[in-house]
Amino acid sequence: MTTSLKPFLRWLSALFTLCLGLVTQPTARAATNIVLAGEDLQARINAAASGDVMVIQSGAYGGAIAITKPLTLVRSGAGDLQLLGPVSINTAGAVAVSQLRFSDAINIEGGGAVSFSDCLVQGAIGATGGKLNMRRSEVVGGMRLTNAALTGLRLTNRIEVTAFAAPNSRIPLNLSQCTFEALLSATGYSLSVGYSKLYGFRINDGEATLVGNRVYYWDSGRTFSNETVSGYRSKLSLYNNQIRAVVVTGSGSLMGLYLESCNAKVVNNTFDINCVGSHQSICISCSGIASSVVIVGNILKPHNAAGNNVTVQRRLGFEGRIECSYCCFPPGRLSDVQFLASLETEPGYALDGTLEVGSPCRNAGPPDAIFNDRDGTRNDIGFTGGPLYNPANFTTDNPMAFWLDTTPRKVLKGVNNTIRVDAAAVAGQ
Numbered sequence: 294m295t296t297s298l299k300p301f302l303r304w305l306s307a308l309f310t311l312c313l314g315l316v317t318q319p320t321a322r323a324a325t326n327i328v329l330a331g332e333d334l335q336a337r338i339n340a341a342a343s344g345d346v347m348v349i350q351s352g353a354y355g356g357a358i359a360i361t362k363p364l365t366l367v368r369s370g371a372g373d374l375q376l377l378g379p380v381s382i383n384t385a386g387a388v389a390v391s392q393l394r395f396s397d398a399i400n401i402e403g404g405g406a407v408s409f410s411d412c413l414v415q416g417a418i419g420a421t422g423g424k425l426n427m428r429r430s431e432v433v434g435g436m437r438l439t440n441a442a443l444t445g446l447r448l449t450n451r452i453e454v455t456a457f458a459a460p461n462s463r464i465p466l467n468l469s470q471c472t473f474e475a476l477l478s479a480t481g482y483s484l485s486v487g488y489s490k491l492y493g494f495r496i497n498d499g500e501a502t503l504v505g506n507r508v509y510y511w512d513s514g515r516t517f518s519n520e521t522v523s524g525y526r527s528k529l530s531l532y533n534n535q536i537r538a539v540v541v542t543g544s545g546s547l548m549g550l551y552l553e554s555c556n557a558k559v560v561n562n563t564f565d566i567n568c569v570g571s572h573q574s575i576c577i578s579c580s581g582i583a584s585s586v587v588i589v590g591n592i593l594k595p596h597n598a599a600g601n602n603v604t605v606q607r608r609l610g611f612e613g614r615i616e617c618s619y620c621c622f623p624p625g626r627l628s629d630v631q632f633l634a635s636l637e638t639e640p641g642y643a644l645d646g647t648l649e650v651g652s653p654c655r656n657a658g659p660p661d662a663i664f665n666d667r668d669g670t671r672n673d674i675g676f677t678g679g680p681l682y683n684p685a686n687f688t689t690d691n692p693m694a695f696w697l698d699t700t701p702r703k704v705l706k707g708v709n710n711t712i713r714v715d716a717a718a719v720a721g722q
């Protein structure tokens with residue numbers, strides 16, 4: 294056997310195994326049920342068999358809807374398909390819904406996999422257990438997850454989203470290219486949030502990786518301390534996030550990142566924290582015990598008219614280690630820590646946060662090649678520096694699929710894996 298054939302034969306073998314897997318699955322015969330406007334949707338759902346597809350004509354359907362078996366609900370026609378009453382989904386199987394508008398709340402139980410594509414949910418979603426998959430959908434009434442996993446792609450949430458599980462349960466919550474217009478807070482979860490817009494973020498007793506996000510906290514007035522991103526007894530990794538906060542009036546500290554008893558890596562982020570009122574603006578505040586905080590290549594710009602601005606704060610009683618290097622902060626800022634190889638000068642960035650041509654942050658980040666920018670030059674300080682900064686990740690409509698032609702077929706967590714792409718997909722695929 295020639296070496297060049299081996300990958301192909303491995304692929305063929307895998308394909309054969311996959312096909313074998315398919316034919317040995319129970320051969321469910323899903324029927325397609327056409328539901329016409331004016332029909333009793335609940336009665337039609339009751340009459341359908343597990344695994345059936347309901348093709349529902351556009352229109353408004355009243356009454357509460359209960360789904361207690363695996364089903365697929367899709368819209369027929371270009372008009373709005375609206376379910377006016379509350380919807381409950383309670384099955385261990387899979388339910389898939391696409392192009393529906395839900396006027397009321399959705400309650401999900403039973404531990405199954407529920408997916409929404411191109412849906413508008415005007416009420417709240419409550420989910421206990423199981424797994425939610427939401428694509429190109431919008432939720433107006435907020436989400437409350439209890440032990441439920443969530444994968445979101447281009448998911449928009451208009452109000453607060455909370456996820457709750459026992460400490461360090463590590464239930465996955467993965468979001469990319471999403472928009473959260475109010476606080477996203479999770480307890481016990483393992484979050485990965487990439488290339489999304491956030492208003493505020495909080496993790497307790499869990500872990501979170503935030504890459505390439507724009508976090509913008511804004512408030513016209515408040516009377517207590519607040520933080521834009523915060524962690525409590527958690528492990529956090531922040532790469533290439535643009536973290537901005539503006540508070541117009543009020544008293545109390547405004548923080549970009551607040552860490553209490555956390556281990557954190559904070560690499561190549563830009564903090565622009567502006568408490569316009571009379572109190573403190575703080576980029577990073579460290580508190581609690583048993584903490585290790587590594588801060589590398591960040592722009593730290595706390596500012597307000599009163600001049601009470603802190604780059605990195607070590608709060609009273611903090612027990613742990615803080616390492617800061619290759620950062621840039623304007624002159625005259627207060628700090629409780631020492632910075633190594635850093636610049637005390639105006640970072641020079643435009644309104645959108647990207648570096649101006651003459652910015653001193655260019656090629657002034659960590660010099661190790663592993664931090665190099667995508668163009669091969671030395672790391673730029675701030676959110677536009679380093680290998681993970683890629684503005685196209687906010688906009689691509691092309692999902693990518695990888696065939697991992699390695700043995701065994703796996704990608705190691707926490708290790709940089711190189712995936713060679715031999716054939717580019719046709720545009721749009």
Ligand SMILES: [Ca+2]
Pocket residue numbers: 655656666670671672673
């Ligand atoms: Ca560079």
